[in-house]
Amino acid sequence: MSCYVLHRVDPDLNMARFYRVEVLSDLFGEVVVERRWGRIGGRGQCLVASYPSTALAEAAASSLIHAKQGRGYRPAA
Template sequence: MALAHLHRTDPKANMARFYCIEVAPTLFGEVSVLRTWGRIGTRGRTSVETCLSAAEAEKAAVRTLRQKERRGYLPTRQM
């Protein structure tokens, strides 16, 4: 489940970045927070944080989402 897909662009600084946050169950009953980021148009990098419960994973995902919004990332428009 994709929690958020964010973009941050600034043509003057030649900046075009994306950040995607997803929460997904693992095969072992845990829940993972998947973070993917990079320059728009690239595959980017991925980080996985495994939590014991869905509540912990949601908390970690929301914390990351708030941090990125404070840094200027905006939600992308859904088509």
Template sequence: MPQYDRFYFVELTKDLFGQTGVHRQWGRFGTWGRHRHDWYSTQAEAESALSDLVMQKLARGYLIKLPVSDD
């Protein structure tokens, strides 16, 4: 079974002025990695960009892992 030692994290985000964007962070496990924010005119554009990113990463072999709850 191959070992995957990289992560790719994406989320929708808003700034203090209400502008919607996509925050992404990637790198090797055990590091902070790199990050980038891309801002969009509308929430619909940001959601579309996020969806496209997820589809691209799934096509490259990344797996979806939901965050662990503190409950």
């Protein structure tokens, strides 16, 4: 499906964060949006939400990405 990875790096603030949003199917056939965030190089934290359709999951993922970009996150190279 789709996977988006964003980074926010600011050496002055000792900040090196990542935010990953992935739309995928789980073992039961449902569409889920998995969010993972934390310090670059670490495992981070994870949150999973299920949606009734792929279109709704993609819209939710797009909304999350847009919100993070508003806070200074940029696509990873």
